[in-house]
Amino acid sequence: xxxxxxxxxxxxxRYLERSENTARLIDTGLRMALTRSxxxxxxxxxxxxxxxxxxxxxxxxxxxxxxxxxxxxxxxxNPSSVVCILEAARSNARLVRTAITPEVWEATxxxxxxxxxxxxxxxxxxxxxxxxxxxxxxSALVRGALHGTMLRNDVYNFARLGTFVERADNxxxxxxxxxYTLLPSAGAVGSRLDNAQWETIxxxxxxxxxxRWLDEQEMSPRAIANFVIFDERLPxxxxxxxxxxxxxLFQLDRTxxxxxxxxxxxxxxxxxxxxxxxxxxxxxxxxxFLDDFIxxxxxxxxxxxxxxxxVE
Amino acid sequence: xxGVQFFDExxxxxxxxxxxxxxxxxxxxxxxxxxxxxxxxxxxxVFRRIGITFNVYGQSEAVERxxxxxxxxxxxxASEWSRLSQGIEQRVRAINAFLYDxxxxxxxxxxxxxxxxxxxxxxxxxxxxxxxTPPGGIYTHIVGTDIVRTGPNEFFVLxxxxxxxxxxxxxxxxxxxxxxxxxxxxxxxxxxxxxxxPKMLRRSLSECAADSQSGKPVVTxxxxxLHNSAYFEHSFLADQMxxxxxxxxxxxxxxxxxxxxxxxxxxxxxxxYRRVDxxxxxxLNFQPDSxxxxxxxxxxxxAGRITIANAPGTGIADDKAIYSYMPEIxxxxxxERAILKNVExxxxxxxxxxxxxxxNLADLVVKEVxxxxxxxxxxxxxxxxxxxxxxxxxxxxxxxxxIAQPTLSLSTVPIFTNxxxxxxxxxxxxxxxxxxxxxxxxxxxxxxxALKQGSLVVNSSQGGGTKDTWVLKD
Numbered sequence: 001x002x003x004x005x006x007x008x009x010x011x012x013x014r015y016l017e018r019s020e021n022t023a024r025l026i027d028t029g030l031r032m033a034l035t036r037s038x039x040x041x042x043x044x045x046x047x048x049x050x051x052x053x054x055x056x057x058x059x060x061x062x063x064x065x066x067x068x069x070x071x072x073x074x075x076x077x078n079p080s081s082v083v084c085i086l087e088a089a090r091s092n093a094r095l096v097r098t099a100i101t102p103e104v105w106e107a108t109x110x111x112x113x114x115x116x117x118x119x120x121x122x123x124x125x126x127x128x129x130x131x132x133x134x135x136x137x138x139s140a141l142v143r144g145a146l147h148g149t150m151l152r153n154d155v156y157n158f159a160r161l162g163t164f165v166e167r168a169d170n171x172x173x174x175x176x177x178x179x180y181t182l183l184p185s186a187g188a189v190g191s192r193l194d195n196a197q198w199e200t201i202x203x204x205x206x207x208x209x210x211x212r213w214l215d216e217q218e219m220s221p222r223a224i225a226n227f228v229i230f231d232e233r234l235p236x237x238x239x240x241x242x243x244x245x246x247x248x249l250f251q252l253d254r255t256x257x258x259x260x261x262x263x264x265x266x267x268x269x270x271x272x273x274x275x276x277x278x279x280x281x282x283x284x285x286x287x288x289f290l291d292d293f294i295x296x297x298x299x300x301x302x303x304x305x306x307x308x309x310x311v312e
Numbered sequence: 313x314x315g316v317q318f319f320d321e322x323x324x325x326x327x328x329x330x331x332x333x334x335x336x337x338x339x340x341x342x343x344x345x346x347x348x349x350x351x352x353x354x355x356x357x358v359f360r361r362i363g364i365t366f367n368v369y370g371q372s373e374a375v376e377r378x379x380x381x382x383x384x385x386x387x388x389x390a391s392e393w394s395r396l397s398q399g400i401e402q403r404v405r406a407i408n409a410f411l412y413d414x415x416x417x418x419x420x421x422x423x424x425x426x427x428x429x430x431x432x433x434x435x436x437x438x439x440x441x442x443x444x445t446p447p448g449g450i451y452t453h454i455v456g457t458d459i460v461r462t463g464p465n466e467f468f469v470l471x472x473x474x475x476x477x478x479x480x481x482x483x484x485x486x487x488x489x490x491x492x493x494x495x496x497x498x499x500x501x502x503x504x505x506x507x508x509x510p511k512m513l514r515r516s517l518s519e520c521a522a523d524s525q526s527g528k529p530v531v532t533x534x535x536x537x538l539h540n541s542a543y544f545e546h547s548f549l550a551d552q553m554x555x556x557x558x559x560x561x562x563x564x565x566x567x568x569x570x571x572x573x574x575x576x577x578x579x580x581x582x583x584x585y586r587r588v589d590x591x592x593x594x595x596l597n598f599q600p601d602s603x604x605x606x607x608x609x610x611x612x613x614x615a616g617r618i619t620i621a622n623a624p625g626t627g628i629a630d631d632k633a634i635y636s637y638m639p640e641i642x643x644x645x646x647x648e649r650a651i652l653k654n655v656e657x658x659x660x661x662x663x664x665x666x667x668x669x670x671x672n673l674a675d676l677v678v679k680e681v682x683x684x685x686x687x688x689x690x691x692x693x694x695x696x697x698x699x700x701x702x703x704x705x706x707x708x709x710x711x712x713x714x715i716a717q718p719t720l721s722l723s724t725v726p727i728f729t730n731x732x733x734x735x736x737x738x739x740x741x742x743x744x745x746x747x748x749x750x751x752x753x754x755x756x757x758x759x760x761x762a763l764k765q766g767s768l769v770v771n772s773s774q775g776g777g778t779k780d781t782w783v784l785k786d
Contacts, residue, residue, distance in 0.1 A: 006575045091538060
């Protein structure tokens with residue numbers, strides 16, 4: 001496979017994952033705004049989580065819902081807006097069209113066409129839930145086409161690597177922004193968080209329902225952080241993401257019959273993460289832990305890029 | 313244009329439709345027009361979903377347009393096709409012999425048939441190719457001969473397109489679309505399939521592989537990239553052939569061979585089906601500021617270690633000045649008279665031709681010898697007095713720069729409009745594959761249609777559309 005193609009697949013699925021997570025993030029903000037009186041803090045924290053603070057401040061003075069929603073969904077000056085991300089995802093899909101099935105291409109093209117269509121005009125508060133639903137659903141369709149039609153070979157592995165590298169990053173950022181919510185009560189074992197607060201975190205990673213299913217858990221900050229960082233059953237947990245990255249790198253090594261540095265790195269990182277406990281995380285500081293995690297994840301991504309010659 | 317009778321291939325006026333269209337027309341007449349209109353809209357959605365688009369240059373955002381598709385097929389009978397394809401094959405054979413000759417002994421120049429300065433002073437002539445024999449001896453692996461029709465048995469070659477002809481993806485996708493929209497009509501009309509083209513192309517290219525002892529040759533399609541107007545076609549063909557779609561920066565010369573950057577390092581390739589122009593192939597040997605090419609590619613080529621399709625320098629064969637010599641060229645290399653007609657062409661370099669052209673400017677089409685895409689062209693009947701006078705001045709100043717042709721009465725085929733069937737002018741581009749084992753012509757081709765009533769311009773950039781082209785079984 002061409003290095004360029006591997007890179008195109010990796011980025012195509014990073015972008016698709018990011019657009020879905022952005023929609024999920026806005027959904028969380030919307031829910032907060034609807035259920036609580038003062039929403040401004042919440043919208044501010046969403047801008048921070050999305051990692052677009054400087055760009056946002058250049059365009060807007062205050063983080064009102066209308067501003068934040070428009071900036072994250074439609075603003076072309078924001079390279080991380082959903083319109084820009086999906087355009088980038090589709091560009092990469094065009095680049096790798098010879099490597100993906102017609103179903104995956106058409107789902108991606110359809111995703112782009114339909115989301116561009118609903119985002120042609122500013123989205124009113126009334127339409128927002130439906131629009132966010134459409135964005136999530138469209139990227140789920142691409143994922144479905146991928147699972148249902150693609151060969152399980154190196155092409156698939158690069159697509160999955162993109163998904164999980166991006167997801168690991170996004171989950172870590174969501175937790176990082178909320179760490180202040182978790183932190184003050186961290187020492188107080190058994191203390192309960194405000195319902196709305198924990199729900200924000202869990203909803204941002206689509207884990208509110210799953211958390212409830214695990215009925216032995218109590219709603220403590222420790223339990224939530226433990227769940228989102230370490231639970232290997234949760235498909236958006238940090239551990240799950242890195243395990244998947246490691247698995248896919250392992251399969252690539254097998255396919256190419258060659259052991260690569262990036263696989264060793266991923267193994268080491270995953271192993272270190274598994275050895276860690278939530279108590280240790282809180283001891284060293286949640287923020288410091290997440291900061292390191294995000295940096296490691298970035299380094300891992302660029303090592304993958306080099307090992308498989310995405311660029312010259 | 314008033315009063316001129318055009319040949320309609322379906323023959324809507326008068327006594328019944330022509331034989332080739334009878335079975336289709338029976339089906340068509342029984343269909344509900346409202347349903348056909350619905351299908352017409354569906355066709356557009358199909359094209360959008362699949363992404364069969366072309367990019368428009370000069371616009372800030374990546375604008376992708378659809379080429380309008382008409383649901384009425386253009387139909388060619390088996391006997392018409394057999395004559396046409398014989399004529400095309402003869403012509404393509406002659407073109408390859410001509411190219412070999414021009415880059416070797418130049419017998420045709422020695423014989424005084426083609427003037428020496430027409431070759432030597434031609435931009436499309438590549439001195440770097442002198443004495444080089446391409447792998448397999450083939451220059452034009454892919455040709456898209458432009459044909460126009462003016463009467464029942466009147467077929468003319470308008471252009472030979474021996475460089476990098478495009479449009480074959482439309483031939484294939486138009487058929488796919490028709491099969492999806494109107495599966496039942498294909499049970500009533502027996503149409504020859506076109507879907508083998510990618511397989512034939514792959515085989516044809518593989519057979520020309522430089523030294524393909526290593527089993528299955530590695531075939532690539534070289535594209536200028538995502539923003540090229542024909543990118544869809546490039547990725548489509550690569551996909552259908554199971555070839556890698558590469559850009560210049562994916563390739564480099566490694567140990568005397570061309571190699572592509574894969575996830576496992578650089579890997580040797582055998583064939584490049586290039587969709588970039590000669591000038592951009594190799595910055596070391598041609599255009600130094602090109603980002604599209606591969607430095608040193610031509611040196612590997614000259615060493616016989618890579619196949620480039622079409623070979624560099626084939627443009628000399630589809631040059632407009634050379635075109636006027638095609639009947640002689642065909643005869644010189646095949647010993648036969650040309651089966652397909654050339655459009656009568658006056659070379660303005662010749663004083664008596666020039667004075668004829670000047671006298672009849674209002675009835676002629678005048679083209680620049682090295683121009684393409686309709687630039688620098690005069691369409692006499694459509695020009696104002698002032699435009700004619702201005703062009704006459706240019707002609708007199710540089711006569712050798714121009715050729716003139718009569719305005720052809722292109723045949724028409726009906727399109728489906730809101731008011732029913734209505735005739736429009738068409739041309740035809742069949743696709744020809746050449747390999748050491750022979751010449752194959754896919755039964756069909758790209759039919760371009762001027763959607764504006766009365767218009768003779770079929771170019772997609774100027775409001776032209778396409779039709780599926782059916783060649784009937786015997």
